[in-house]
Amino acid sequence: MTKPTPLSGFPEFLPSQRVVEREVIATLSRTFELHGFGNIETRAVEPMDQLLRKGDTSKEVYVLRRLQEEADRDKGMGLHFDLTVPFARYVLENAGKLEFPFRRFQIQKVWRGERPQEGRFREFAQADIDIVGRDTLPFHHDVEVAWVMLEALGNLTFLPGFTLQVNNRKLIQGFYAGLGAPDVEETMRLIDKLDKMPAEQVGKLLVTEAGLSEEQAAKCLELATITATDDSFVDKVRALGVESELLDEGLTELATLINATAPLNTERVRVVADLSIARGLDYYTGTVFETRLDGYQSLGSICSGGRYDSLASDGKTTYPGVGISLGISRVLVPLISKGLLDGDRTVPSTVLVAVSDEESRGRADEAAQQLRAHNVACEVSPNAAKFGKQIRFAERRGIPYVLFATSQEDGGGGYEIKDIRTGDQVPVDPATWTPADEDMKPRVVVSTNEEKK
Amino acid sequence: MTKPTPLSGFPEFLPSQRVVEREVIATLSRTFELHGFGNIETRAVEPMDQLLRKGDTSKEVYVLRRLQEEADRDKGMGLHFDLTVPFARYVLENAGKLEFPFRRFQIQKVWRGERPQEGRFREFAQADIDIVGRDTLPFHHDVEVAWVMLEALGNLTFLPGFTLQVNNRKLIQGFYAGLGAPDVEETMRLIDKLDKMPAEQVGKLLVTEAGLSEEQAAKCLELATITATDDSFVDKVRALGVESELLDEGLTELATLINATAPLNTERVRVVADLSIARGLDYYTGTVFETRLDGYQSLGSICSGGRYDSLASDGKTTYPGVGISLGISRVLVPLISKGLLDGDRTVPSTVLVAVSDEESRGRADEAAQQLRAHNVACEVSPNAAKFGKQIRFAERRGIPYVLFATSQEDGGGGYEIKDIRTGDQVPVDPATWTPADEDMKPRVVVSTNEEKK
Numbered sequence: 040m041t042k043p044t045p046l047s048g049f050p051e052f053l054p055s056q057r058v059v060e061r062e063v064i065a066t067l068s069r070t071f072e073l074h075g076f077g078n079i080e081t082r083a084v085e086p087m088d089q090l091l092r093k094g095d096t097s098k099e100v101y102v103l104r105r106l107q108e109e110a111d112r113d114k115g116m117g118l119h120f121d122l123t124v125p126f127a128r129y130v131l132e133n134a135g136k137l138e139f140p141f142r143r144f145q146i147q148k149v150w151r152g153e154r155p156q157e158g159r160f161r162e163f164a165q166a167d168i169d170i171v172g173r174d175t176l177p178f179h180h181d182v183e184v185a186w187v188m189l190e191a192l193g194n195l196t197f198l199p200g201f202t203l204q205v206n207n208r209k210l211i212q213g214f215y216a217g218l219g220a221p222d223v224e225e226t227m228r229l230i231d232k233l234d235k236m237p238a239e240q241v242g243k244l245l246v247t248e249a250g251l252s253e254e255q256a257a258k259c260l261e262l263a264t265i266t267a268t269d270d271s272f273v274d275k276v277r278a279l280g281v282e283s284e285l286l287d288e289g290l291t292e293l294a295t296l297i298n299a300t301a302p303l304n305t306e307r308v309r310v311v312a313d314l315s316i317a318r319g320l321d322y323y324t325g326t327v328f329e330t331r332l333d334g335y336q337s338l339g340s341i342c343s344g345g346r347y348d349s350l351a352s353d354g355k356t357t358y359p360g361v362g363i364s365l366g367i368s369r370v371l372v373p374l375i376s377k378g379l380l381d382g383d384r385t386v387p388s389t390v391l392v393a394v395s396d397e398e399s400r401g402r403a404d405e406a407a408q409q410l411r412a413h414n415v416a417c418e419v420s421p422n423a424a425k426f427g428k429q430i431r432f433a434e435r436r437g438i439p440y441v442l443f444a445t446s447q448e449d450g451g452g453g454y455e456i457k458d459i460r461t462g463d464q465v466p467v468d469p470a471t472w473t474p475a476d477e478d479m480k481p482r483v484v485v486s487t488n489e490e491k492k
Numbered sequence: 493m494t495k496p497t498p499l500s501g502f503p504e505f506l507p508s509q510r511v512v513e514r515e516v517i518a519t520l521s522r523t524f525e526l527h528g529f530g531n532i533e534t535r536a537v538e539p540m541d542q543l544l545r546k547g548d549t550s551k552e553v554y555v556l557r558r559l560q561e562e563a564d565r566d567k568g569m570g571l572h573f574d575l576t577v578p579f580a581r582y583v584l585e586n587a588g589k590l591e592f593p594f595r596r597f598q599i600q601k602v603w604r605g606e607r608p609q610e611g612r613f614r615e616f617a618q619a620d621i622d623i624v625g626r627d628t629l630p631f632h633h634d635v636e637v638a639w640v641m642l643e644a645l646g647n648l649t650f651l652p653g654f655t656l657q658v659n660n661r662k663l664i665q666g667f668y669a670g671l672g673a674p675d676v677e678e679t680m681r682l683i684d685k686l687d688k689m690p691a692e693q694v695g696k697l698l699v700t701e702a703g704l705s706e707e708q709a710a711k712c713l714e715l716a717t718i719t720a721t722d723d724s725f726v727d728k729v730r731a732l733g734v735e736s737e738l739l740d741e742g743l744t745e746l747a748t749l750i751n752a753t754a755p756l757n758t759e760r761v762r763v764v765a766d767l768s769i770a771r772g773l774d775y776y777t778g779t780v781f782e783t784r785l786d787g788y789q790s791l792g793s794i795c796s797g798g799r800y801d802s803l804a805s806d807g808k809t810t811y812p813g814v815g816i817s818l819g820i821s822r823v824l825v826p827l828i829s830k831g832l833l834d835g836d837r838t839v840p841s842t843v844l845v846a847v848s849d850e851e852s853r854g855r856a857d858e859a860a861q862q863l864r865a866h867n868v869a870c871e872v873s874p875n876a877a878k879f880g881k882q883i884r885f886a887e888r889r890g891i892p893y894v895l896f897a898t899s900q901e902d903g904g905g906g907y908e909i910k911d912i913r914t915g916d917q918v919p920v921d922p923a924t925w926t927p928a929d930e931d932m933k934p935r936v937v938v939s940t941n942e943e944k945k
Contacts, residue, residue, distance in 0.1 A: 041806060041807065042584055042587075042806050043539075043542075043583065043584055043585045044585070045579050046535065046537070046539075046569075049535040049537065050535075051532075051533070051534060051535055051582065052532065052533070052588075053532075053586060053589055053590075054530040054531070054532055054596065057531055057532050057533065058529070058530075061531060072840035072869050072933075073840075073864040073867070073868075073869045073870075074836075074839070074864070074869070074870075074871065075839050075840060075841040075871030076839075076871060077507040077510070077511075077838060077839045077840055078507070078510055078514060079504075079505065079506075079507055079510050080504070080505070080510065081504060082499065082502040082503075082615050083536070083601065083603070083615060084499070084502065084615070086496075086499075087671045089496075099558075099559075100558070100559045101556045101557070101558060101559075102556070102558070102559050103555070103556065103557075103571070104554070104555045104556075104557060105552075105553075105554060105555070105605035106552075106553045106554075106555050106605060115500075117559070118556070128496050131495055131496055132495065132496045132497070133506060134495075136506055137506075137507075137838075138838060138885075138888050138889055140874050142839070142871070143507065148536065150536070152556075152558035152559060162535050162536060162537070166829065172874075177874060177875065179853060179874075180874070245534065247860065253774040289543075301915070327671070345670060353494060353495050354494065367561070370853055382544045385529060385530060385590075385591060386528050386529075386530045387525035387526075387529070387530055400632060411526040411527070414526070416525050416526045416528060417527075418527065418528030418595070421593050421625075421630060421632075421633070422630070431705060432591075435591050436591055472834070480525075
C-alpha cells in the first residue's frame with residue numbers, strides 16, 4: 040500500500056486535535072444533561088422515501104448498495120443527511136415507549152453526497168437538541184432550547200464568540216399577510232436571500248416574483264433591517280404600521296424569548312432579535328434560529344433550528360417540536376486546520392514512567408498501576424533507552440511528568456518525579472502523588488497565530 | 493407517515509437503554525486513557541480497494557453511491573466493516589505526524605452488508621485498542637493490550653463474566669511444522685473449526701485435506717485440548733514430544749503473557765491459555781485473543797485480536813501492531829433487549845422542579861439554575877398540573893426528587909424537596925442541596941428476570 044491521501048470532504052483529526060473535539064462534545068453533553076436532555080443515537084441509515092421527503096436535498100444523499108447483492112435489494116436505504124429526519128422517525132417508531140414532552144440530545148455524524156469542494160463536508164458531526172410534545176408543546180420550550188444552546192456555547196470558552204440570531208415565522212408571515220402580500224411563502228423565500236444578495240436586488244425580485252408593490256417591497260426590506268438585543272424591536276415593527284393577529288403573536292413570542300434569554304448575554308455570546316432571519320425552505324412555523332461565529336461570517340449559520348408545529352405525524356397524532364443543531368465539524372475543522380485550536384498532548388498520559396532496564400519493567404508497571412489507582416493517566420516507557428531519550432519521548436508527546444525509580448539496588452527503592460517543563464524533581468510515592476488539577480488531562484490550547492497544519 | 497417499523501440488523505436503544513451503552517463507553521474510555529491510549533475517530537468510508545484486501549469479507553461491504561450522480565463517480569467508496577482497515581490507513585497517511593509506538597483507542601460504528609437474520613448486525617459499535625510500532629514493536633506490548641482489555645472488562649461490573657482465551661500463532665504453527673505437517677496454514681484453518689465441528693470430524697479433515705498422518709492429526713487435536721490458567725500448559729505441550737524453534741518462541745511468549753496478566757484474574761474475569769484458539773484466516777503472526785461471555789457462548793468471541801507483524805506497510809516502512817476489539821453491540825444488544833440491563837431513568841434529571849402556576853415558572857427556572865450551578869441535573873415541569881400529577885410525571889421518568897416552592901405568597905419563599913421513593917420531604921436551599929452521589933446520574937440496573945422489551 041502506498042501512502043494514502045486524505046479524502047476531500049471527510050475531515051479527520053490527529054490525536055491532539057481530537058482532544059479539542061472530545062472536549063467540545065463533553066461540554067455540550069454535560070450542559071444538555073444538566074437541563075434534563077437524555078442522549079440517544081439513531082442508526083446511520085434511513086429508508087430513501089423518508090430521506091427524500093424534503094425535495095431539495097435529494098441530490099445530496101448517499102445511497103447504500105451491498106457489494107455482491109442481487110440488483111436493488113437494498114436500494115431503499117441511504118445515509119442520513121441530518122439528525123432531524125431520523126429523530127422524527129425514532130419518535131414515531133417509539134411513541135408508545137417515550138414520555139412526552141420528550142427532550143433528547145444527539146451527537147452524531149451525518150453524510151451528504153456533495154461534490155468535493157473547499158469547505159463542503161461530505162461527513163461531519165453535529166449536535167442536536169430537540170423537545171417534542173404529543174399534540175401540543177408550550178412556547179416556553181422555545182425559550183428553553185435557546186437558553187440551553189446559549190449556555191452550551193457560553194461554556195465552550197476556547198471558541199470565538201457567537202451571535203444567536205432569533206426571529207419568528209409568525210412575525211414575518213403575519214407582517215407580509217397584514218401588508219397584503221399575494222404570496223407570503225415566496226416573499227419569505229426571497230427575504231431569506233438577503234445574506235447572499237444586495238437588498239436592492241431582493242427588492243426588485245419581491246416586485247417581479249412575489250407580486251409586491253414597490254412600497255410593500257420597501258416595507259419588507261425595512262422589516263428585515265430591524266435587529267435588537269432587547270424587546271425594542273417591537274416598537275420599530277409597530278412603527279411600520281402593519282397589523283395582523285399573527286404578527287402580534289409573533290411579536291409577543293419573540294419579545295418573550297429575547298427578554299428571557301437576555302441574562303445569558305456576555306461579551307462572547309450574544310442573543311439578538313434579527314428580523315432578516317427566515318430559514319428559507321424549511322418547515323418552521325414559529326421561532327427560527329441562526330448563529331454566526333465571530334470572525335467566520337463566511338461559514339454561514341453554524342447553529343440553526345426552530346419550531347415545527349409538526350415534527351412528525353402518524354396521521355392520528357401530531358408531534359410538534361422545537362430544536363437547534365450545532366455544526367461541530369463546521370466550527371472546529373477550520374479552527375483546528377489553521378492551528379488555532381489544538382490539544383496540548385498527543386496522549387492522555389500525565390506521567391511517563393521511565394524504565395531503567397528491561398529487568399525492572401515489572402517495577403515500572405507496578406508504579407504505573409499505583410498512579411492509575413487514583414486516576415492519574417500514565418504510560419510506561421516502551422524501552423530502556425538512556426534517561427535523556429526517555430525525557431524527550433515524553434516531551435514529544437506533551438507528557439508533563441516523568442517518574443523514575445531511584446536506588447533500585449537496595450530492594451525497595453524510591454521514586455522521583457520530574458516536571459519536564461520546569462526541570463523540578465522531587466521524591467514521591469506513586470501511590471499518593473497527584474498532579475495539579477489542570478495537568479490531569481489534556482487541555483485545549485488556543486493559538487492566535489495561524490499556521491497551516 | 494405511518495408508524496415506522498425497526499430495520500432488521502440496525503439495533504437502536506431507548507433513552508434508558510442508551511444509559512447502559514454510554515456507561516460502557518465511558519468506562520472503557522476511562523480505562524484506556526489511564527493507560528495512555530489516545531482517542532481517534534476515522535471517517536466512515538474507505539476506498540473499495542482497501543476494503544477488499546481481505547478477500548473473504550468482500551461480500552459484506554456497503555458501497556456508496558450519490559443519488560443524482562453521473563454513473564460510477566463515487567463507485568470507489570464503501571462503509572468500513574471494522575476499525576482495523578481504517579486504522580492501518582490512518583497510520584500510513586499520518587505516519588510523519590504520529591509518535592511511535594502509537595497507542596490509540598477507537599469506539600465507532602461499523603457496517604456489514606449482511607442479509608438480515610437473527611443476531612446478525614448490519615450496524616454495530618465496537619471498541620478497539622491497538623499499539624503500533626515503526627519497524628519493531630517489543631512483545632511486552634502484547635501483554636499490555638491484554639492487561640488493558642482485561643482491566644476494562646473487569647471494570648464493567650454490571651456485565652456477566654468474561655474468559656479471555658489467549659494462544660500464540662508461533663506456538664501452533666511451530667508445533668505443526670515441528671510435527672512435519674505438509675500444510676501448516678491449512679492445518680491451522682481446520683483446527684479453527686473445532687468450535688463448530690466435532691473433534692473426530694476435524695481429525696478426518698486434517699488427514700484428507702491437510703495431508704497429515706492419523707498420528708499427526710491426533711497430536712494436533714491433543715494440542716488443541718490444552719488449556720491452563722497458568723504456565724502449566726508448557727509442560728503439557730512438551731509432553732507431546734514436538735520440537736521447533738518457533739514453538740519454543742511461542743511457548744515463551746504465551747507463558748509470559750499468562751503469568752503477567754494472572755494478577756487480573758477474578759471470579760468474573762479470567763484469562764486462560766487455550767491452545768485451540770487459531771483465529772482462522774486473519775493475518776495474525778503471534779499472540780491471538782478470543783473472549784467468551786459467560787452464559788452467552790452462542791455469541792462466539794465477543795472480543796478478539798492479536799499481533800500482526802505488519803499491520804500496515806508503505807513499501808519502505810513496516811508497522812507491526814497488536815490490538816484487541818470488543819464488540820459493544822454484540823454484548824449489549826442481547827442483554828438489553830432481554831431486559832437484563834437497563835438504565836434506572838429515561839432522563840439525566842435528578843430533580844423535577846415543580847411549577848405551581850405559569851406565573852411562577854420564572855421562579856422555578858431560577859431554582860433549577862441554582863441546582864445546575866453545582867452540577868445537579870434537573871428539569872422544570874412542562875406544565876402547572878396538580879402536584880400529584882407532577883409527582884407522577886417524575887415517577888414515570890425515574891426522576892428521584894421533586895423540588896417545590898413553599899409560601900410563594902410572602903415574596904421570597906422557601907423550597908422543599910421530596911424523595912418520591914421514600915416520601916421524605918425536607919426544606920432545602922436549591923443553591924446548596926446535593927443528592928447522594930449515587931443519585932447524581934442515571935445508573936445501570938441489572939435484572940435477573942428476562943422480559944422481552
